[in-house]
Amino acid sequence: MTAKKKASTKKPEPETGLSAWVKLPLALILIGVVIAIVAIAIGEKTHLAHAWLVSFMFYLSICLGGFFLVLLHYLLDTHWIVPIRRIAEHLASLLPLLAVLFVPIAIYSGSEFVTISSGAEASEQEKKNNAIKAEKKAAEVHGEKVVFKDGQADHDAHSSDGPRAFYSWMQSEKDYKETGETHDHAWYAKRAYLSTGFWHIRWVLCFVIWGVFTWLMRKHSLAQDSDGDAKWTGYNRKLAAAGIFVFAATLTIGAIDWMKGLEHQWFSTMYGVYYFAGSVWVSLITIYVIALRLKTHGPLKDVVQKKTLKDNATLFFAFTVFYAYIHFSQYFLIWNASIPEETFWYVKREQGPWWWVGMLIIFGHFFVPFLALLRQDVKVRSEVMITVAVLAWFIHFCDMSYNIMPLIHESSGWMKLIWIDLGCLLFMGGCLSIAFIYFFKKHPPYPQRDPRIAETMGVYIKLHSEAKVAGK
């Protein structure tokens, strides 16, 4: 993930031999492809598929965060973000391209190739022990009576007899269609939403909507660069007013369909906003690093002000707290209600290494960045912020893995195969970097004739009344 950043940020020196910066993403893609081939060769198809999803959700969150910031700018007419808005616009415009990376997930969504034992080094016995441990843990949590109802039982049933579908509810649906009966009560109760056809319609719609909004808004923004007409801002404001609702709906659909849908037995009303909080968080720090790089080495030298970076970091700080609040609420509500069909999700994530990943998220996603950025002056100290950025990318990756990987690696195994995750991250990072660099080279690096650009660059324009006073 850091590699992606390097690639995209180092770009803006076309005169100093841009071939080098085009080569880096290509190299990343190559490494990614090699890793993927090795993974398939040694039969880690299951892990590869899930790693692909982890990586996809990782980059999706960065792009969605960019989209959100563009919407935010037009809705609230904020001037601090103007110098870095083009970066956010380009990130957002990657959204329709992500559809290409989603296609493999869509194709394999229903095919039955997921085997839990492959990849996990744990023996059957160890797995059983873990199951017993999980049950005991649940027993502690729920008092003495433990009933693993529908969800858990079904899930176990599936995982024990051979490969199951990537999205296991699709299998339940297929079985139901073939036999007319199902033991997957969770899917049956939710079948109105969890239908394969509807699922495919939803993902296509999501990408189409994202494409229309992001490309249209960027088009208006670029049109303003050439003619300086304020009407483009007006158009984008109207788009943003509708877009914020569309954004909320599509992001929630994306998070639920693609990530939460892996465990369809689960309930969480927080999930959409949970993904949103993490997305904007990681996106803000990504934009910060790109802006910092472009300020020190590139075309944004005089455009990005100290206060631009400070405001950016402040919003990042706010989202640090917001994410903690959301994720805590999700955990707290489930902990407090203590209903088996909800708690199983977290019980599973307290096994083996996942306990420590959870701790990592608590400290790395909240305490460390919170305490580090509490002071005002740190928010513009580049060495601190870059450290925080590296931490943020790593933690966000852990967060995505925490959602997806416990499905196939209940105890150990994840760490040993993490190189596959890295390969996926490099591959997608390389692809998206190429697109981002292409966008950045093709268009002006910042909205040059935005109505608020003078204000944000600290150019003081005399008001009419002041001019009169000064003139007398």
Place this chain on the structure above:
Amino acid sequence: MDSLDDYQIPYGLMAEFDTPAGVMHAAEKVRDEGFTRWDVHTPFPVHGMDDAMGLKNSQVGWFTFFCGLCGFFGGMLMIWYMNAYDYGIPVGGKPNFSPFASFPVAYEMTILSGAFGSLLGMLYLNRLPRLHHPLLKNMRFADVTHDKFFVVIEADDPKYDEEETRKLLKKTGSKHIELVNE
């Protein structure tokens, strides 16, 4: 001695400005001269004034932070003492004390104590409350709540010299400079 004014102690020099930009540039000059006991008064917050005045990060944050910390652990301690130690209340087979259940309340205590810390710390650092300020009896200064901007350099600043300071303020472009007495 025929006027009361002859007995009065000077508080400082007050310079009036018409625009935020004017007062901002004046503040930069005063800052660069190395004055320490002086202030800028404006009808509304002027962005960038902290830098123009050379002000460092406010110390209030430390009061907030430590009071907040005390609030958090105080809240946890209170809940543990009341619900688990002094009179245990078992609910739904859950442990009597858990940081999860206690978190929202401890968090509220953090906010409450933090807010008190901020307010009291701010008052302490500003040496408030005080009942009177020399500037308040100056009729011209009343415009600070309307459309005028003021730089005031106090007489007990080590670099203060009535003639020199007056010259400096004149150079910054002020059209009205006045000596304010205690």
